[in-house]
Amino acid sequence: MSGSLIVVRTIADLRTRVAEWRRAGDRIGLVPTMGALHDGHLTLVHAAREVCQRVIVTLFVNPRQFGPNEDFARYPRSEADDVAKLEGRADLLFAPGVDEMYPPGFATGVSVAGVTDGLCGAGRPGHFDGVATVVTKLLLQAQPDVALFGEKDYQQLCTIRRFVRDLDIPVAIQGVPTVREVDGLALSSRNRYLSAAERAAAPALYRILGECAARLVAGDPAGQTLAAGGVALQAAGFGPIDYLELRSGDDLRILDALVEGGPPARLLVAARLGKTRLIDNLAVIAAA
Numbered sequence: 594m595s596g597s598l599i600v601v602r603t604i605a606d607l608r609t610r611v612a613e614w615r616r617a618g619d620r621i622g623l624v625p626t627m628g629a630l631h632d633g634h635l636t637l638v639h640a641a642r643e644v645c646q647r648v649i650v651t652l653f654v655n656p657r658q659f660g661p662n663e664d665f666a667r668y669p670r671s672e673a674d675d676v677a678k679l680e681g682r683a684d685l686l687f688a689p690g691v692d693e694m695y696p697p698g699f700a701t702g703v704s705v706a707g708v709t710d711g712l713c714g715a716g717r718p719g720h721f722d723g724v725a726t727v728v729t730k731l732l733l734q735a736q737p738d739v740a741l742f743g744e745k746d747y748q749q750l751c752t753i754r755r756f757v758r759d760l761d762i763p764v765a766i767q768g769v770p771t772v773r774e775v776d777g778l779a780l781s782s783r784n785r786y787l788s789a790a791e792r793a794a795a796p797a798l799y800r801i802l803g804e805c806a807a808r809l810v811a812g813d814p815a816g817q818t819l820a821a822g823g824v825a826l827q828a829a830g831f832g833p834i835d836y837l838e839l840r841s842g843d844d845l846r847i848l849d850a851l852v853e854g855g856p857p858a859r860l861l862v863a864a865r866l867g868k869t870r871l872i873d874n875l876a877v878i879a880a881a
């Protein structure tokens with residue numbers, strides 16, 4: 594990487610930089626984020642650096658992907674810390690204001706069917722339309738060669754893969770495995786909402802996913818296994834379970850059982866710990 598991090602706030606400035614890099618023949622990677630950066634985000638940046646000469650990180654807390662009763666107003670915002678973390682790791686931070694992304698009169702949305710049905714799509718109406726719209730805009734603004742997204746938000750990754758294919762957006766989408774704390778909890782900007790007691794209970798989410806996966810691989814029926822998983826989550830201190838489901842790993846079709854030799858399946862969960870909603874997921878591969 595040459596020089597220090599450039600921070601830009603307008604699409605015009607972003608495009609000027611990207612055009613310079615394109616003229617130099619550089620390959621460009623894009624890492625969209627909502628900031629409050631942690632090691633999960635930095636792993637995406639590192640993965641981008643491995644395949645690109647130039648790495649752009651975007652920081653935009655996108656109001657369109659939050660529901661009216663969600664945490665948009667209190668979502669952590671720490672741009673100075675984020676800039677410090679990106680120094681020496683990324684080339685450019687694109688941090689537009691809401692008016693730059695959605696100027697007065699903005700009237701267009703991207704909506705994806707199928708993969709957005711159920712799971713987080715059920716509990717967060719409009720969320721994936723908001724994600725699809727903003728990611729489409731970011732991809733068209735930066736026109737990267739590669740854009741990287743975490744498997745942590747697995748339904749989001751599937752949604753992005755779908756509309757990129759459907760809209761013929763010329764970018765490669767690279768998924769990056771979930772980065773976890775040593776106790777298994779997936780890193781998330783929302784983990785800071787957890788009290789000490791909730792933080793201590795939180796790793797059960799991943800542990801129970803792993804237990805369910807092992808039972809499925811051993812041949813237990815999905816219905817019984819997932820019901821037992823829900824009971825275990827509640828015993829571990831989780832409140833309402835939004836979902837715990839077995840889906841196909843590519844198009845997120847609901848699966849009743851693991852299919853031997855079929856595409857890898859995915860177990861996906863969302864559950865509340867106090868006021869905080871945590872999500873996680875795990876690949877489940879049938880024994881040969």
Ligand code: AMP
Nearest residue numbers: 626627628633742743745746771772780
């Ligand atoms: P966010 O800022 O939460 O919107 O996340 C920005 C990007 O980082 C998304 O592609 C997320 O899937 C990804 N991400 C968030 N947490 C993790 C994690 N623990 N491991 C890998 N990627 C993550």
